[in-house]
Amino acid sequence: xxxxxxxxxxxxxxxxxxxxxxxxxxxxxxxxxxxxxxxxxxxxxxxxxxxxxxxxxxxxxxxxxxxxxxxxxxxxxxxxxxxxxxxxxxxxxxxxxxxxxxxxxxxxxxxxxxxxxxxxxxxxxxxxxxxxxxxxxxxxxxxxxxxxxxxxxxxxxxxxxxxxxxxxxxxxxxxxxxxxxxxxxxxxxxxxxxxxxxxxxxxxxxxxxxxxxxxxxxxxxxxxxxxx
Amino acid sequence: xxxxxxxxxxxxxxxxxxxxxxxxxxxxxxxxxxxxxxxxxxxxxxxxxxxxxxxxxxxxxxxxxxxxxxxxxxxxxxxxxxxxxxxxxxxxxxxxxxxxxxxxxxxxxxxxxxxxxxxxxxxxxxxxxxxxxxxxxxxxxxxxxxxxxxxxxxxxxxxxxxxxxxxxxxxxxxxxxxxxxxxxxxxxxxxxxxxxxxxxxxx
Numbered sequence: 059x060x061x062x063x064x065x066x067x068x069x070x071x072x073x074x075x076x077x078x079x080x081x082x083x084x085x086x087x088x089x090x091x092x093x094x095x096x097x098x099x100x101x102x103x104x105x106x107x108x109x110x111x112x113x114x115x116x117x118x119x120x121x122x123x124x125x126x127x128x129x130x131x132x133x134x135x136x137x138x139x140x141x142x143x144x145x146x147x148x149x150x151x152x153x154x155x156x157x158x159x160x161x162x163x164x165x166x167x168x169x170x171x172x173x174x175x176x177x178x179x180x181x182x183x184x185x186x187x188x189x190x191x192x193x194x195x196x197x198x199x200x201x202x203x204x205x206x207x208x209x210x211x212x213x214x215x216x217x218x219x220x221x222x223x224x225x226x227x228x229x230x231x232x233x234x235x236x237x238x239x240x241x242x243x244x245x246x247x248x249x250x251x252x253x254x255x256x257x258x259x260x261x262x263x264x265x266x267x268x269x270x271x272x273x274x275x276x277x278x279x280x281x282x283x284x285x286x
Numbered sequence: 287x288x289x290x291x292x293x294x295x296x297x298x299x300x301x302x303x304x305x306x307x308x309x310x311x312x313x314x315x316x317x318x319x320x321x322x323x324x325x326x327x328x329x330x331x332x333x334x335x336x337x338x339x340x341x342x343x344x345x346x347x348x349x350x351x352x353x354x355x356x357x358x359x360x361x362x363x364x365x366x367x368x369x370x371x372x373x374x375x376x377x378x379x380x381x382x383x384x385x386x387x388x389x390x391x392x393x394x395x396x397x398x399x400x401x402x403x404x405x406x407x408x409x410x411x412x413x414x415x416x417x418x419x420x421x422x423x424x425x426x427x428x429x430x431x432x433x434x435x436x437x438x439x440x441x442x443x444x445x446x447x448x449x450x451x452x453x454x455x456x457x458x459x460x461x462x463x464x465x466x467x468x469x470x471x472x473x474x475x476x477x478x479x480x481x482x483x484x485x486x487x488x489x
Contacts, residue, residue: 062392065389065392066389066390066392068389069385069386069389069390070390072386073375073378073382073386076377076378076382077375077377077378080377080413081377139373139375139376140371140372140373141372141373141374141375143342143347143369143372144372144373144374144429145390146346146347147345147347147361147362147365147366147367148362148387148390148391148429149362149390149391150362153390
């Protein structure tokens with residue numbers, strides 16, 4: 059990557075980080091949502107061991123909803139606050155996509171880590187394969203960030219943006235959530251070598267591949283939307 | 287004015303049979319003009335005549351319904367634009383806007399020079415949500431001229447500006463005449479005097 063591209067991408071990333079640190083709108087919404095849902099789950103299952111399948115699904119649903127509350131907004135906000143034209147005049151679409159996707163990745167990783175600590179702290183679920191959990195979490199967050207950034211970018215210039223972003227995101231996210239749940243189910247269930255080497259590793263590789271695909275496809279696709 | 291071939295060679299603006307239609311209503315159609323170095327075109331017309339729309343099409347922010355506007359070079363550095371309806375990032379400071387704009391366009395950092403130019407050195411660390419509308423208009427002007435563009439597009443640049451701000455606009459317009467061409471949409475009689483040519487969209 060040339061220094062010009064790097065400078066442009068980090069300029070967008072820096073702008074997003076500064077805006078978020080000063081306004082704290084996205085991350086606070088995510089964490090409050092995560093805290094409320096984790097506390098609710100832990101209260102409703104007080105003194106009971108949550109089944110690994112349900113625990114993995116719950117964890118993913120919490121991370122998914124926390125992220126789709128705020129992530130598509132990085133593009134939609136530009137339109138709503140009338141800064142989109144400023145960006146179109148000054149930037150290259152690929153650099154803008156990368157900058158915003160990286161910001162989304164940082165935001166969702168921070169959210170997911172905090173939710174994980176809260177979840178394991180409140181529900182006392184066991185973590186039997188930590189490395190698989192980390193791979194699933196990182197791969198899942200990267201896929202989620204790439205997908206949601208792409209959906210936000212694709213609908214940014216249309217009317218009914220928020221509704222449309224959700225409609226486009228659902229089929230893309232279903233597959234991703236399924237892989238995420240599979241990986242985490244193995245990571246937090248009783249240790250079984252066959253399960254780890256089979257479904258666990260397959261889910262981890264699938265999530266990482268999905269993330270690579272969304273980050274590779276996103277910039278050229280957004281550049282086409284930008285031109286039209 | 288210069289001829290078409292010269293204009294393209296010099297990196298200035300060529301507009302050919304340009305038209306914009308919303309539904310069945312044409313805002314304007316068949317607009318054809320070339321702008322060379324030193325040309326300053328004032329775009330006139332009542333509200334809704336399509337002044338801002340024309341400027342946005344030239345800048346590539348809106349697609350035309352017919353015809354085309356073209357110029358040579360990277361649009362990010364060849365064309366600078368400041369409009370009334372374009373907002374700044376409320377959480378970023380004045381200086382951060384100039385730095386951000388410079389880095390996105392990959393041009394050298396001129397933040398200090400531009401801050402002095404627009405008279406906002408003392409407000410450089412204030413967020414743009416904390417400064418006045420006139421000051422925000424100056425920041426937009428500074429961002430528009432940051433890359434020394436060949437084509438400068440200004441939409442009602444004097445709106446909300448005090449006397450000093452209007453002088454700044456006049457100075458920037460004069461400098462632009464040395465560097466390239468200017469498109470300025472206005473209904474202000476004083477700003478109208480800054481042009482070398484006029485285009486009335488009401489006609």
